[in-house]
Amino acid sequence: MIPRVIPYGRQDIRDDDVAAVAAVLHSDWLTQGPAVPRFEEAVAARCGATHAVAVNSATSALHLACISLDLKSGDHLWTTPNTFVASANCGRYCGATVDFVDIDRDSLNLDPAALAAKLERADKAGKLPKVVVAVDFAGQSCDMTAIRALADRYGFRIIEDASHAIGGRYQGQPVGNGRHADITVFSFHPVKIITTGEGGMALCNDAALAERMARLRSHGIRRDAAIQAAEGSWYYEQSELGFNYRMTDMQAALGLSQLVRLDEYVAARHRLADRYDHLLAGLPLQTPWRDPHAESAWHLYVIRLEDSARRRAVFEHLRAAGIGVNVHYIPVHLQPDYRRLGFAPGDYPVAEDYYARAITLPLYPGLSDADQDRVVAELRTALA
Numbered sequence: 602m603i604p605r606v607i608p609y610g611r612q613d614i615r616d617d618d619v620a621a622v623a624a625v626l627h628s629d630w631l632t633q634g635p636a637v638p639r640f641e642e643a644v645a646a647r648c649g650a651t652h653a654v655a656v657n658s659a660t661s662a663l664h665l666a667c668i669s670l671d672l673k674s675g676d677h678l679w680t681t682p683n684t685f686v687a688s689a690n691c692g693r694y695c696g697a698t699v700d701f702v703d704i705d706r707d708s709l710n711l712d713p714a715a716l717a718a719k720l721e722r723a724d725k726a727g728k729l730p731k732v733v734v735a736v737d738f739a740g741q742s743c744d745m746t747a748i749r750a751l752a753d754r755y756g757f758r759i760i761e762d763a764s765h766a767i768g769g770r771y772q773g774q775p776v777g778n779g780r781h782a783d784i785t786v787f788s789f790h791p792v793k794i795i796t797t798g799e800g801g802m803a804l805c806n807d808a809a810l811a812e813r814m815a816r817l818r819s820h821g822i823r824r825d826a827a828i829q830a831a832e833g834s835w836y837y838e839q840s841e842l843g844f845n846y847r848m849t850d851m852q853a854a855l856g857l858s859q860l861v862r863l864d865e866y867v868a869a870r871h872r873l874a875d876r877y878d879h880l881l882a883g884l885p886l887q888t889p890w891r892d893p894h895a896e897s898a899w900h901l902y903v904i905r906l907e908d909s910a911r912r913r914a915v916f917e918h919l920r921a922a923g924i925g926v927n928v929h930y931i932p933v934h935l936q937p938d939y940r941r942l943g944f945a946p947g948d949y950p951v952a953e954d955y956y957a958r959a960i961t962l963p964l965y966p967g968l969s970d971a972d973q974d975r976v977v978a979e980l981r982t983a984l985a
């Protein structure tokens with residue numbers, strides 16, 4: 602018998618969500634309509650930001666964030682190699698040069714000491730970054746205080762890619778409040794903390810940045826009363842080249858409905874993460890580091906095997922047993938499309954060593970204790 606597959610992540614959709622989407626389907630608006638600003642206001646209020654711009658993916662939000670911070674050809678964008686490719690690709694969409702900073706061995710996030718050293722060298726060479734994309738890996742906040750201090754000293758802007766981290770807290774405050782980052786981005790892909798199917802959002806505390814991102818998401822077009830007064834009420838104006846990155850009202854209604862359960866979801870993830878820590882004690886592996894200054898949203902539960910040579914066999918044993926393990930992340934600089942730009946193995950040794958040992962175990966609010974026990978039992982067998 603083929604065992605039932607336990608995925609590494611899974612959305613939680615309830616009758617309330619279905620009803621919210623159905624109500625939109627029976628309304629006058631399907632594309633961006635009244636539900637979108639309601640969702641934006643609800644997320645902004647929940648996270649303590651003054652502005653939020655909903656779009657069709659976090660990838661689009663990262664792109665709009667880069668444009669609104671004036672990232673252009675000839676500029677430099679730096680990020681972590683331990684992330685999804687989108688955190689780096691956004692710089693290349695703007696024609697900027699992308700480079701990486703190695704990660705901290707404990708947090709697995711961009712290492713502020715490595716960032717400081719690289720900034721000092723870049724300063725001397727006249728090649729300082731305009732934007733640094735700080736990724737809250739697995740839902741765990743970066744050392745945002747240290748990164749902010751470096752941003753103030755060297756004059757770069759911070760995009761916090763919090764695709765994993767909605768519902769997390771840093772120094773007691775919600776992720777997304779913009780105390781440290783210029784723009785924070787969330788993803789609502791189904792494996793993330795809350796979902797809209799596809800979807801993303803950019804939060805900030807700067808009205809001009811938010812206005813520009815909102816315009817760029819819809820072709821760079823303005824149709825406000827001031828410009829219509831001169832020409833007529835049909836009039837609109839493309840002021841710069843934009844895109845169709847709009848979120849639909851169906852998606853926004855689903856997001857609003859999911860947002861109600863954000864705390865419940867994060868609490869369930871915390872409980873399961875604590876339970877994994879307990880169940881995995883004594884095995885030849887490292888469980889996730891706990892930051893005393895932040896509360897992770899626990900998007901991912903990643904273990905590191907003591908013996909990297911066993912990773913492939915352990916991974917394949919688990920997959921064969923119906924455990925939907927995954928690996929986050931293949932270091933971005935090792936992708937063929939980045940090697941072509943000159944990156945090579947050995948460039949970011951901490952991220953590469955981490956990658957060689959990493960396995961992501963299933964973690965989502967609907968994971969039962971019995972299924973979690975099955976994951977751990979199979980892992981024990983694989984490691985025996």
Ligand SMILES: *Cc1c(COP(=O)(O)O)cnc(C)c1O
Binds near residue numbers: 687765787789
């Ligand atoms: C999922 C993810 C993205 C992209 O999100 P989409 O909404 O799928 O575009 C970007 N960055 C990180 C770190 C992610 O995990």
